[in-house]
Amino acid sequence: MSRPTSAPDRITTPISGGVGASPPRPDGTLKVKGEFAYSSDMWIDDMLWGATLRSPHPYARINSVDLTEALKVPGVHAVLTHDDVPGQMLFGLEHTDQPVLAVDIVRYQGEAIAVVAADHPETARRAIAKIVVDYDVLEPLTDMEEAVHSTDAPTLHPGGNVVRHLPIRRGDQEVTAPVVIRGEYEVGMQDQAFLGPESGLAVPAEDGGIDLYIATQWLHVDQKQVAACLGLPPEKVRLTLAGVGGAFGAREDLSMQVHASMLALRTGRPVKMVYSREESFFGHVHRHPAKMYYEHGATRDGKLVYVKARMFLDGGAYASSTGAVVANAATLGVGPYEVPNVSIDCWGTYTNNPPCGAMRGFGAVQAAFAYESQMDKLAAELGLDPVDVRVLNAMSEGTAMPTGQIIDSPAPVAELLRRVEAMPLPDAAPTDSYDLRQLPGGVSNTTHGEGVVRGIGYGIGIKNVCFSEGFDDFSTARVRLEIIAGEPTAMVHTAAAEVGQGLVTVQAQIARTELGVERVTIHPADTQVGSGGSTSASRQTYVTGGAVKAACEKVRGMVLDLARERLDIDGELRMEGGKIVSDRLGVLAAVADVLGDDAIDETVEWRHRPTEALDPTTGQGFAHVQYAFAVHRAVVDVDVDLGLVRVVALDCAQDVGKAINPDAVVGQIHGGSAQGLGLAVMEEIQVKGGKIRNPSFTDYLIPTILDMPPMKVDVLELADPHAPYGLRGVGEPPTISSTPAIVAAIRAATGLAIARVPVRPEDITGTA
Amino acid sequence: MRLRCKVNGEALEADDVWPGESLLYVLRERMGLPGSKNACEQGECGSCTVYLDGVPVCSCLVAAGQVEGHEVTTVEGLAEGERLDPVQQAFVEKGAVQCGFCTPGLIVATHDLLERRCQPSDPEIREALAGNLCRCTGYEKILDAVRLAADRKAAS
Ligand code: FES
Numbered sequence: 001m002s003r004p005t006s007a008p009d010r011i012t013t014p015i016s017g018g019v020g021a022s023p024p025r026p027d028g029t030l031k032v033k034g035e036f037a038y039s040s041d042m043w044i045d046d047m048l049w050g051a052t053l054r055s056p057h058p059y060a061r062i063n064s065v066d067l068t069e070a071l072k073v074p075g076v077h078a079v080l081t082h083d084d085v086p087g088q089m090l091f092g093l094e095h096t097d098q099p100v101l102a103v104d105i106v107r108y109q110g111e112a113i114a115v116v117a118a119d120h121p122e123t124a125r126r127a128i129a130k131i132v133v134d135y136d137v138l139e140p141l142t143d144m145e146e147a148v149h150s151t152d153a154p155t156l157h158p159g160g161n162v163v164r165h166l167p168i169r170r171g172d173q174e175v176t177a178p179v180v181i182r183g184e185y186e187v188g189m190q191d192q193a194f195l196g197p198e199s200g201l202a203v204p205a206e207d208g209g210i211d212l213y214i215a216t217q218w219l220h221v222d223q224k225q226v227a228a229c230l231g232l233p234p235e236k237v238r239l240t241l242a243g244v245g246g247a248f249g250a251r252e253d254l255s256m257q258v259h260a261s262m263l264a265l266r267t268g269r270p271v272k273m274v275y276s277r278e279e280s281f282f283g284h285v286h287r288h289p290a291k292m293y294y295e296h297g298a299t300r301d302g303k304l305v306y307v308k309a310r311m312f313l314d315g316g317a318y319a320s321s322t323g324a325v326v327a328n329a330a331t332l333g334v335g336p337y338e339v340p341n342v343s344i345d346c347w348g349t350y351t352n353n354p355p356c357g358a359m360r361g362f363g364a365v366q367a368a369f370a371y372e373s374q375m376d377k378l379a380a381e382l383g384l385d386p387v388d389v390r391v392l393n394a395m396s397e398g399t400a401m402p403t404g405q406i407i408d409s410p411a412p413v414a415e416l417l418r419r420v421e422a423m424p425l426p427d428a429a430p431t432d433s434y435d436l437r438q439l440p441g442g443v444s445n446t447t448h449g450e451g452v453v454r455g456i457g458y459g460i461g462i463k464n465v466c467f468s469e470g471f472d473d474f475s476t477a478r479v480r481l482e483i484i485a486g487e488p489t490a491m492v493h494t495a496a497a498e499v500g501q502g503l504v505t506v507q508a509q510i511a512r513t514e515l516g517v518e519r520v521t522i523h524p525a526d527t528q529v530g531s532g533g534s535t536s537a538s539r540q541t542y543v544t545g546g547a548v549k550a551a552c553e554k555v556r557g558m559v560l561d562l563a564r565e566r567l568d569i570d571g572e573l574r575m576e577g578g579k580i581v582s583d584r585l586g587v588l589a590a591v592a593d594v595l596g597d598d599a600i601d602e603t604v605e606w607r608h609r610p611t612e613a614l615d616p617t618t619g620q621g622f623a624h625v626q627y628a629f630a631v632h633r634a635v636v637d638v639d640v641d642l643g644l645v646r647v648v649a650l651d652c653a654q655d656v657g658k659a660i661n662p663d664a665v666v667g668q669i670h671g672g673s674a675q676g677l678g679l680a681v682m683e684e685i686q687v688k689g690g691k692i693r694n695p696s697f698t699d700y701l702i703p704t705i706l707d708m709p710p711m712k713v714d715v716l717e718l719a720d721p722h723a724p725y726g727l728r729g730v731g732e733p734p735t736i737s738s739t740p741a742i743v744a745a746i747r748a749a750t751g752l753a754i755a756r757v758p759v760r761p762e763d764i765t766g767t768a
Numbered sequence: 769m770r771l772r773c774k775v776n777g778e779a780l781e782a783d784d785v786w787p788g789e790s791l792l793y794v795l796r797e798r799m800g801l802p803g804s805k806n807a808c809e810q811g812e813c814g815s816c817t818v819y820l821d822g823v824p825v826c827s828c829l830v831a832a833g834q835v836e837g838h839e840v841t842t843v844e845g846l847a848e849g850e851r852l853d854p855v856q857q858a859f860v861e862k863g864a865v866q867c868g869f870c871t872p873g874l875i876v877a878t879h880d881l882l883e884r885r886c887q888p889s890d891p892e893i894r895e896a897l898a899g900n901l902c903r904c905t906g907y908e909k910i911l912d913a914v915r916l917a918a919d920r921k922a923a924s
């Protein structure tokens with residue numbers, strides 16, 4: 001091959017759509033055309049439909065299950081119970097404690113007992129209705145504090161009713177302070193309410209294995225659990241990610257994966273399962289409800305001396321990720337503040353309530369509602385401004401967490417607070433407005449402004465990013481570079497789940513930047529490549545992004561070696577604009593000329609820096625990889641006569657380290673803030689006696705476009721030196737801080753001491 | 769029963785339709801048009817919105833039999849080949865799509881809004897789209913997309 005093809009000054013055209021740009025999503029066009037294939041859209045000739053029989057009781061012994069009549073329904077191909085589970089009877093993320101299908105006992109309302117495959121979904125549902133189960137109904141255990149402390153509560157699992165107790169002890173445990181603020185706080189059970197229901201297609205394979213097309217957050221952890229329950233080697237359980245209609249934590253645990261596979265293996269036919277919205281409320285875990293007792297000690301100037309807290313998180317019938325949720329609630333339990341002396345105890349419990357596990361914010365949401373409410377109380381007690389009291393106590397780089405971990409990257413807590421404070425406020429409350437749409441109650445025509453008061457409140461949240469406590473948290477990326485139609489084209493292949501957040505966009509951006517090529521394709525996520533880890537803990541851009549970057553670097557190194565060899569030169573080279581470039585000599589060759597017909601295909605496993613386990617008696621240890629912060633200011637109008645709230649403005653400042661895709665970052669902040677608004681004023685799964693009373697979008701309300709105010713978003717980029725590109729996880733922090741900000745604003749408007757979310761009208765009118 | 773109707777301009781037929789099936793089910797499972805989504809199947813989320821004889825409806829609430837002899841337009845029928853409808857184009861450009869499960873319903877609802885009102889105010893947009901739930905976006909970028917589509921439509 002010849003020597004330099006161009007003069008040094010003939011520089012390449014820069015690649016667009018790299019890191020820091022906001023190219024459109026690669027799947028956006030398919031999605032707007034209705035052509036993107038979600039897990040519930042899967043369709044194959046000859047497929048059957050699955051349905052699930054679920055327990056109507058929160059706690060009962062099963063005496064017998066009679067399938068006779070169900071099997072007689074024409075069109076039914078299989079009816080299976082726990083007797084038909086081919087492998088391990090139990091599954092679970094941290095503890096394998098949940099039966100695939102109930103064995104002799106049900107521990108929550110909605111627990112799966114039997115599954116049916118039939119030629120039409122309605123046939124399957126009718127067959128389900130014909131299964132006769134004889135129960136001995138038992139008194140459910142529904143109080144989380146009783147689960148921990150009561151000696152006569154039933155023991156729901158062999159190890160007792162405590163999934164995890166984590167104490168945190170730091171500093172002087174006997175310390176006192178001149179100002180003492182106490183509070184009791186409650187958080188209701190929130191649902192992730194993704195729009196795409198649990199669904200998927202299981203196709204039996206010729207090798208006796210199964211091909212599963214599903215929506216999940218972590219293909220490989222599903223594969224491991226499904227294979228164990230089917231009694232198959234993992235390589236015979238092949239998963240491909242179907243389109244995911246949102247996740248927010250609710251797809252970390254298995255739902256229909258094993259059931260559909262069992263039915264497919266039994267019938268020898270593909271089986272599709274799609275949960276209805278009602279079933280979805282029973283088909284996934286929820287956010288842990290919490291009861292929290294806090295005591296803050298401070299000086300008369302408002303400087304925190306100590307925080308003591310007891311926190312209870314109701315894990316419901318099965319453990320799911322309760323242990324990790326406990327760790328977050330406890331370790332983040334004082335918030336982003338300097339607190340020299342800390343004593344926290346946090347319990348995650350088993351009860352007969354619906355199982356709870358991961359939801360965006362994961363333990364940090366519950367804690368933030370309590371510690372931010374306490375900060376407002378402290379400010380009120382001392383006559384201080386709520387922002388000033390927070391700034392006075394704000395942590396910063398170098399601060400020791402309650403775990404003893406020193407914050408070793410930027411923690412711009414005070415700056416974020418000041419930035420949000422400085423944002424312009426919305427116009428004053430309408431006093432004579434008859435545009436009902438601008439008033440609490442909206443077009444229900446409940447007020448024309450009378451009884452409406454305005455309030456402003458602030459909230460700040462802290463969240464750990466990536467998996468913690470010594471977990472081996474890695475991702476795998478395969479990158480292939482080859483010349484297609486004369487153009488260098490990179491293909492990125494990972495098993496990381498795109499759930500809507502935009503990971504596919506980010507992966508392509510990283511490949512463009514690292515390889516200097518325009519054309520990047522994203523291979524569908526599947527288990528043919530190593531694990532990508534979970535799409536949770538705000539970790540995918542960090543960890544899978546890190547893996548893609550590392551794989552690209554390896555590919556680049558090989559291309560440049562090849563270039564040195566083929567062009568017969570030494571020294572530093574770069575890949576840029578599809579060319580091989582030297583600082584000294586300028587453009588040397590097109591990548592296409594160097595690579596020719598060769599393809600470079602490399603797979604890299606990448607890990608973030610290691611963390612360590614927490615000491616089980618003191619909760620001390622370097623447990624978290626990274627911390628992220630967001631601040632909200634909420635402005636609300638409250639109709640005090642009817643207890644109706646309208647959030648008028650919800651502004652946010654968040655540090656993201658480096659915005660890999662600024663538009664997507666802002667989109668995450670918008671969406672996260674909306675879920676926090678939901679928890680503040682409307683979202684609660686109402687559970688009475690262990691039973692869900694509102695399993696529908698008619699009765700479980702999520703914010704509509706009328707409920708959401710305009711949001712101003714200020715994105716700060718202070719690089720974390722430990723992270724790829726300096727980035728910080730983005731998805732969760734805004735969900736954490738918006739809830740306490742809105743409640744603070746409601747308190748400011750009404751003067752009420754509100755201590756529970758969601759805030760219901762009766763909490764405001766005093767008729768609760 | 770046999771069902772005959774016109775979908776996206778094409779005369780279609782479905783056999784063995786059970787009378788309890790919804791229009792949404794028939795579109796998705798019998799006519800190969802899964803673009804309309806099934807987020808609640810109880811009329812609360814708008815993800816299944818289609819035009820029935822030019823009027824937007826929740827197809828999950830329409831019994832299949834009611835469509836006999838009528839005309840349906842789904843999200844799949846809005847683009848002209850590779851050329852996106854301006855509403856679709858604006859949703860892509862403005863980042864109004866995350867998971868996208870709400871998107872088909874919002875596209876149809878927005879399309880209808882802009883047919884009726886070419887320069888809607890923000891409160892009008894919010895009112896018109898109040899029946900379409902989105903769990904991912906917080907709606908800000910959806911508003912951006914609707915405004916952009918409206919501006920482009922007004923300019924054209
Ligand atoms: S699926 Fe029809 S309104 Fe939700």
Ligand code: FES
Pocket residue numbers: 195245246500864865866867868869870871901902903904905
């Ligand atoms: S983009 Fe996911 S529901 Fe709207």
